[in-house]
Amino acid sequence: MNIIDIRPQDLGVKVLHDPKEVDEVEVDVVAVHGIGVHPLKTWTHSKTKTNWLSDPSMLPSALPTSRILSFGYDSVWFGEKSSKQTLDGVATKLLRGLRVERENCPHRPIVFIGHCFGGLVLQKAFMMASSNEIDYPDIFRSTRGMIFIGTPFRGIPESSQLKTSSAIYDAIAAMRVDYQDNILRTIAQDNELLNATVAEFARKISTTPRSPMLFCFFEQRPTNIGAIAGLKTNKEFVATEGSATLDGHEKEGLASDHFQMNKFEDNEDGNYKCVKVQIEKMVNMAKSTVDEVNTQLPQPQHSDRRVDVPFAPDLARKRIYFANRGGILHSIEERFARRTRVALFGDEGAGKTHIAVEYARHYLTETPSARVFWVNAGSPAELMLSYKRIAAELSLPKDDEAASQTVARVRDHLALDFQVQWLLVLDGLDNIDEMQSLNPDVNCNLSFLFPDSDDTENRRILVTTRREDLAVEVVKGKKKYTLPVGTLKKEDISQILYGKITKEAKRQTWADDVAACLHEGKGSAGALDLVRMHFKLHKEAKRSEYIGFLRSAITSGINPVDASWARLFDLINHDHEKEANLWLTFGVLDVEMIPRTFFSKHERSELLPVLINIGVVDQLLPDRSSYRVPKFSRACAQRWLEGRPAKRPPIENMVLQQVLAAWKWEKLCPVLPLALAVSRFQPTSTTGRQALETIRARLSKKKEVDEANKALRPSLAVNAAENGPPATRSRMTSSLKELASGQEPERGPSVRQKSIEGGKKQLRLEGPRVSSSSPALTSRDSPIRTMQQQSRRLEKLQTRDPGWEEPQTWRAAYDLARMRLTRTQHKPDNFKETVNLFEEILKRKSARAGPPSQLVPSQYNLALAHESEGNLDEAVAMGHFALENAALGKSQQERELYFRIKGSLAAWYAARNRHDEALRVFEELLPAMDREIGADHRLTLEARRNKAMFLADLGELESAEAELVAVLRAQELVLGPDDRDCLRTSCQIASVWARLGRKEEAEERFRWVLEKQEEILGADHGDVVMTRRLLGDLFVVEESDS
Structure with a gap:
């Protein structure tokens, strides 16, 4: 009888293959073994001593951009070192090990492989991760595939030699050694825990959108189970086709017995080829959805309730490309311990919004019952829309009230809200004059936007801006409560480009050189993102050639940041022309949040997912009602269009038509920023001019637009006076008068009031x-x-x-x-x-x-x-x-x-x-x-x-x-x-x-x-x-x- 000796060093998650020659590891492949085996030897063929998970000629060769890991647990169930294990216990250890190992890449897709009892462990871990994303972040949502090899979903047969009345048990008892058979009991036919686990897993898979792919392999040769105890018994099937497959999912038999079906002789092994094909299929699918996984999968209920922040970036997803900047989140926390207001300032593209998102995510993690309110302050219209949405979220609103009243109601509510701790983020607050136009009290400073409170334990206000003087004003002159965002250290540069802090000197040197070149064009985090996106799309690109390209741009007097953007745009345009044109549309609109109704069904289903996957656009969770286009991304597109004036007019005409089509007139609010943005256009075509006049006429009838016009009027006048011909200036002045003179029509009883009265009858x-x-x-x-x-x-x-x-x-x-x-x-x-x-x-x-x-x-x-x-x-x-x-x-x-x-x-x-x-x-x-x-x-x-x-x-x-x-x-x-x-x-x-x-x-x-x-x-x-x-x-x- 072979007694297995397992050391503590053999247990836990082990990295078997970590590709160093690629810029980015795209998928994690994780294998979990069965019972009664050595964790490090169970995947190794006895004849060739080949471990197909780590041998360079086998799975690492087939998956060059994937990291391969194994998870080991003490599965010895008899002998002096027998271990008592439970399904829940093993699954918990797996999740904890993955949490540590994936700390720097939590949303990287995962493909799991499970042999025998290991497959049940995977099912249990998947269920535990789905209901507890607090402790096991992103594992559930990142799981893209599962390979089950000989997993007895319906238990082992009643006649099996693994039953407690068999000769195997008699032989073990005769040796007078201990045994812990609770795992074996778990996989017995009709075991309640087994049946419940499999049934719950099946329900979860069937009800989860974009659920992981599943594939089941079953044994085609019987097994001498008695070998466990040094006996030769009648051979039998452990996991038959009926037991080792799941209804509705693909399956295939392997010409092997139960003990050998997870071991392969070499890369010509027929069984290996069958398994490899299915793993490759899952990995390729996972790579195509590497970013979509985190923007489209629903959140588990409890974590959902804590991170659903209307009209804000997805706070549930940890971003591996986030640069820590020497502990800036801790610096923000330290300042909030003493003051309710903190301001971040830095140039365009410095990463202020990313920091605000990560801090909000950190705040929700540390304060589970708190709430985050997100205000997009890029323009008066976007700010108005944000406050109206917050008012609705707080059940405050009167939909027809002026924007200044909405701001005041939200501000006063939050100042007195004893019900919950909150964080208010005002992102992109750059223009004081525009925002001041929304202030009903002309003698009041910018503080009219903020709840006034010194309650640091419950109320926090975080502002991002490009202007240091404005940041100081936000914190009432206390400069020590502002934080500059700009300078990046080596570790930050590596994190942005690679998603991790690289240990390879050559890669770090290249990253430093790229950053130095971009710095010539005042580039920062946003510019490095352009480089990362380029190499994500063009994996064959050579780093040395890219450095040469940047240096050549500098020598030619071209801004290296704009050169990087243009190169990325050309790369996208080569294979995705429509998607590239959509990016230009964002630059023309120059609006941070764009409602989904602006886009056609084809754009939402086919074009936007490509831009989301690249990183150009974010889709907002939980309701996916809007898309966010960062200011840096829009500004790059605008500068590109400035050098190509002929391209702008047709885009403007198209955008005007889309705004008209998207505007539901009885519900202006979501389209308001778009309508006000396009009202500044100067279309050249007849259809464009007609669309513009229609939009302006309809805007003039909306009371809620009036205050936005106060801010819009000066900017339009300046634009027309400085850039437009006399005829344009005349039309602009006339349109501004029309916008300002709109009268609010009389209103009857509200729809809600009528509904309430009608509710008494029906x-x-x-x-x-x-x-x-x-x-x-x-x-x-x-x-x-x-x-x-x-x-x-x-x-x-x-x-x-x-x-x-x-x-x-x-x-x-x-x-x-x-x-x-x-x-x-x-x-x-x-x-x-x-x-x-x-x-x-x-x-x-x-x-x-x-x-x-x-x-x-x-x-x-x-x-x-x-x-x-x-x-x-x-x-x-x-x-x-x-x-x-x-x-x-x-x-x-x-x-x-x-x-x-x-x-x-x-x-x-x-x-x-x-x-x-x-x-x-x-x-x-x-x-x-x-x-x-x-x-x-x-x-x-x-x-x-x-x-x-x-x-x-x-x-x-x-x-x-x-x-x-x-x-x-x-x-x-x-x-x-x-x-x-x-x-x-x-x-x-x-x-x-x-x-x-x-x-x-x-x-x-x-x-x-x-x-x-x-x-x-x-x-x-x-x-x-x-x-x-x-x-x-x-x-x-x-x-x-x-």
Whole structure:
């Protein structure tokens, strides 16, 4: 009997082949072995001693730009060194090993190979990575293929010699050695864990867009299983075709037994050729989607909720080409510990936006329940659009209000938002005069854009700009809170060009030479990106030749940055002419964010993916509603067009027609920046001029355009005066007058208001009874695991000096307390701990000098914590204190907070059977809310729902049902049917049905709501727990009735 000796050094992820001669490794191939084998020898043929994963003549030769790795675990299950393993345990070690090994290349595509039990490990790891991108970033989304070799998905046969009653076990027992057979039990036929793992994997593959390719190999020769124990037994099939294949996926047999089917003699081995073909196919597919993987695959639910930032770059994806610049993220963090505002400044293309994106991603990782709001400040129109989208995200808006009012409403809301920590990013704030035109107070400085707060633990504002003087103004003259972005160190240059810090002196020298040449043209990170994109498209290009090209451009007096752009453009134009022309379109438009409606279906499906893959364009997640074209990329295209004036007019004419086609007149907002941009065009064709006049005429009828025109007017006038002929200047002046004189048409009742009224007559019932109040302290809930991590983090911060005086301690306390208010599955003692946290926070805020209104958020938080603890009397008492202070507020946000608190008090009165007081508060509250914030506001609908449940508690079930039905219809129209408030209302309708005796309808509705809530919120969320409890109560009632 052969006892295998495995050392600790043999375990874990090992790099078997890492190509050094290529500029970029494109795919990782990872192999996982089966049971009862040595991790380093299992892939080696016994006769030729050839390891097909590492031998230069085999897989490394077939995959010259791929890195090949293996993962080893202790699979010895009998003998003195037998090891007890579990499927979950091995899968976890694999994921942890890959996380470390792929730290500098987290989004590189992966193709997995699994033999026997190793295939099940891959399935389990894939599922674990899909549900936990926090711990295992990008592994799920980067998995592009899986090769299964002899994996028994349906278990080994009941008659197998691997069963515990076989001669093999008798022989092992006779040797009096230990054995750990839990892995063998896992692959037994009808094992519950095996069946669940395979079934869950199959569901995930079938429901995941762009899921990885799968291919299954099965054995065609029987195996002497007894060889494990030194016996010769009847040969048998371990993983038959029926067991080793997956329905709906390709398969092929190998003329080998189970033990030998993962070993190949040489590169002429027929079995090897079969396997190699499938691996090559997956690797080639993975290379073609290397960047699309990260822009198109959906995020797992929990991580999605933390990184969905409307109208912003994809914050979920770590960028391997990001240059750390000597720890600039840490430098930003240090400044935020002392001030709420930090500004980055640097030349065009320096990488300011990339730094802002990475910091936002870092912030979301460190503060799981926080939110990021992204403002594109490249022009007044883009800034207006960003603030309107944020207002909608916060449920603030009146769609017809002026832009300055929207900016003020968002600013005031964020200044008083106690519900969640936030980071506000203003990207590309370069022109003070343009932005100042949106300011209703001409005597106010640029700060009108920013919430004014010194609350460094909860509020952060990050600004990027090209101007140092503006950066200093943003931070109120405190220059030490600005950071210059420009100078790149050797490591930064290497990271941008190669995606890693190279250790090869020759490659680093070339990178330094490229950077030195580009520096002659004031090039920085953006210019290096052009070089990287060139070599990504032209893999055969020689580095020495490229250096010669740059030096020749400098000698000829040509800007090397523009020369690099032109060379890349020509390379794209050679094979992708339409895509290259689309790049020029971006330069003509000169707009950062372009809505998808601007593009044709062909452009979205065929042309844009090519530019995204190259790196010219970013597609924004999660809804993919827009595309981002960086300023540096647009500026290069503009300079190229300046030298070719004949090319611009036809592009302008085409763009004018596309803007007309894309503009949905009743919903101007997304197209507003495009419409204003093209209004500056000077078309030469008749169709172009007609399109321009149509756009200008329609712009003049839009009230929301007026403030943008204030900024647009000076720039147009200057452009016309300096560059245009007299006739052009005359037309421009006339058009500007038309734009400025537009009148807003009279407006009838809003669509939302009509919908609410109509909802009382007609309704589509779709769709939760929850706690009486709605502690919406964060709409982006984190799992219990994150809450436990946050608790441990707070404990560490409290014990170290200076403890509670440290801003990080405050942030951790707020974060943990908010999480607990939305999560109910934790120990009762933790309810009291949540109260204690809020009491400590309130005590410390009370000690600070300031108006009573500053205490309102903390007082209300504490009241909600008392309610969660079940202490309604304390909740009511603290709620009264909060309400008294909130009544002093005059701003829109302060009034909304006042209404929220008063609505909670009414619900608490009702829960304490203080019916007269509850009714009085509801009768005061609802008319005031209709009058001040509107009947279709989220808070108004929430208060109506709470009153309906109060009526139900009084026995007025029919009235309660009718009102809940109307509320649900209005919420679905305003918030969307999958919104948490809609599901709450639907659950409450079901609870009323149950009390009306309509048990079957109630049960069906409860189950539907529960399924939706678990999918959207997670199984441990408070709403889910409440729905589950109400469904359980329904059966309790049925049993008592029977």
